[in-house]
Amino acid sequence: xxxxxxxxxxxxxxxxxxxxxxxxxxxxxxxxxxxxxxxxxxxxxxxxxxxxxxxxxxxxxxxxxxxxxxxxxxxxxxxxxxxxxxxxxxxxxxxxxxxxxxxxxxxxxxxxxxxxxxxxxxxxxxxxxxxxxxxxxxxxxxxxxxxxxxxxxxxxxxxxxxxxxxxxxxxxxxxxxxxxxxxxxxxxxxxxxxxxxxxxxxxxxxxxxxxxxxxxxxxxxxxxxxxxxxxxxxxxxxxxxxxxxxxxxxxxxxxxxxxxxxxxxxxxxxxxxxxxxxxxxxxxxxxxxxxxxxxxxxxxxxxxxxxxxxxxxxxxxxxxxxxxxxxxxxxxxxxxxxxxxxxxxxxxxxxxxxxxxxxxxxxxxxxxxxxxxxxxxxx
Numbered sequence: 001x002x003x004x005x006x007x008x009x010x011x012x013x014x015x016x017x018x019x020x021x022x023x024x025x026x027x028x029x030x031x032x033x034x035x036x037x038x039x040x041x042x043x044x045x046x047x048x049x050x051x052x053x054x055x056x057x058x059x060x061x062x063x064x065x066x067x068x069x070x071x072x073x074x075x076x077x078x079x080x081x082x083x084x085x086x087x088x089x090x091x092x093x094x095x096x097x098x099x100x101x102x103x104x105x106x107x108x109x110x111x112x113x114x115x116x117x118x119x120x121x122x123x124x125x126x127x128x129x130x131x132x133x134x135x136x137x138x139x140x141x142x143x144x145x146x147x148x149x150x151x152x153x154x155x156x157x158x159x160x161x162x163x164x165x166x167x168x169x170x171x172x173x174x175x176x177x178x179x180x181x182x183x184x185x186x187x188x189x190x191x192x193x194x195x196x197x198x199x200x201x202x203x204x205x206x207x208x209x210x211x212x213x214x215x216x217x218x219x220x221x222x223x224x225x226x227x228x229x230x231x232x233x234x235x236x237x238x239x240x241x242x243x244x245x246x247x248x249x250x251x252x253x254x255x256x257x258x259x260x261x262x263x264x265x266x267x268x269x270x271x272x273x274x275x276x277x278x279x280x281x282x283x284x285x286x287x288x289x290x291x292x293x294x295x296x297x298x299x300x301x302x303x304x305x306x307x308x309x310x311x312x313x314x315x316x317x318x319x320x321x322x323x324x325x326x327x328x329x330x331x332x333x334x335x336x337x338x339x340x341x342x343x344x345x346x347x348x349x350x351x352x353x354x355x356x357x358x359x360x361x362x363x364x365x366x367x368x369x370x371x372x373x374x375x376x377x378x379x
Contacts, residue, residue, distance in 0.1 A: 010364035015266070019359070020201060024057055024347050025190040029267035034274065036190055037061070041273050050160055050185040050340070051075060054132060057190055057347035058125065078133030079154035079163060081105075082112040086141055086151060094146045098139065098335050099222040103215055105138045106131065110211035117209045119353045127210035128346035135342050136160055139335040140167035161185055164339060168328070176288075177326065180281045184319060187274040188337055190344030192267075196220035196227070200345045204352040205359040217345045218338055227334040227341075233262035233320035234330055237297050246300045254308065262317030263305045271312045278318035285325035294321040 011017050026035050034041040037056050044053055048062075055063045055071045063071060085108050092101055109131065110116055116127040141151045144167075152167040161182035165173040173181070191197070199220040203213040221227035240249050253260055265272055279298075286295040298313075298321055305311045323333050 013266075019193060019198065019361075020352075022192070022348065022351060023060060024351060025192050025344065027192045027267050029265070029269050032268055032270040032273055034191070041187065042276075045183045045186055045277050048186060050182050050189070050343070053186050053189050054343040057343050058128065058350060074129050075133045075160065076156040078130045079137055079156055081134045081137045081141070082109065084112060085109060085138070089138070089142060090145055092142075092145075096146070097222075098142055098331050099218065099227075099338075101142045102135070102139055102335050102338060103218040103222065105142075106135060106218060107211060107215040109134060110209065113211070116211055119204075119207050119209065121350070121354065124210050124350055124353055128350065131210065131214055132160075132342050132346065136164040136339045137167060139332065139339055140164055142335075143168055143329060143332060160339070164336075165326070168332075176284075180284065180322070181326070183277060184281065184322065184336075185340040187277055187315060188319075188340035190341070190347065194226070195223070196341065197344055197348050201348050201352045202359045204349045205356060207353075207356065210346065210349060213349045214342065214345055217341070221334060221338055221341065227337040229261050229314075230316035230320040230323070230337070231330050231333045233316055234294075234324050234333070236261055237294055237321065240297060243293055243296050243300065246297055247304065250301060250304045250308070260301065260305060262320065263301070263309075263313055264311040265314040268312065268314065272314045274315040275313045275318055278315065278322055279313070281322045282318040282325075285322050289325050291325060294324065 037060050051072050085105055089105055137154050144151050152170050154163050162178045196217040200213045200217040203216045282295045286292045302313050
């Protein structure tokens, strides 16, 4: 990049470049720590709820009981997606990718929210409440619609985690499974300037409204190198199929320089703290369902990759088998990511609005110079 007298080298993938100041979340890749607004992820996973974490990410503090009650009531009051959006979804091709549906449906919510276009704090928080309340409804409704089933209306007595599983299945989850899923949502809520969160901040920097910013985040999350990784972990396990084949499969994959999904991370150089919890949940779900092969296969891959490459599992690795044993379709794994990450996205958007400056980096130009136009007949 040339800036007159100064030339600055580009950083591939913006690795190591600090692009914003934020109080929302921090990733310590060396020590394997993740914090939200100063709270360690293990502390929150052990003691908090997803709704409480949403409040924390938006407001910078944990709520007192009255604040939490009001916050939860607002979210529950907005569980139901506009009937027009659900009706429109019924017209989509039944083989549409759930992330494409989610992106399109969330974008269309803007049309039915007359108060959703403002970027002032009050208007933006209102839009954030409505999107956060409705995104799980949309994701679950699509699975019902594409399978020719009636859409299950949200139950306002349930938490976001409970409600998603209820709308997906048509029956309430038990307390243990609901709690596991709630913690999974906490674990995925924010992760500093990952690709989708950075995307939402770039769009927010133009003062686009909350719906536009979130729609852009969903588009970024849909990529297989971001939110799609846990789906591909499960596809990998299904492809291998047999714990006895793991060693040979890993050796062949490494010999052919094939990426092993769910292993390694761009920031963490030790264990991803989120994987600590999801490993436990994968084992618990294996015990509950009497299907141990997926957990055993995952453990062996983890062991081999640590021995051979010094690489650790990331958040996607054990979430794959956890969700699979919950009976969740593979292509809904990434929409679930969005149901959680909506909290972090909206928190970052609110933060961007509050102290906004248009995000406009430069590119290092590597093209030709001093070219002269040649008439088309002489080319």
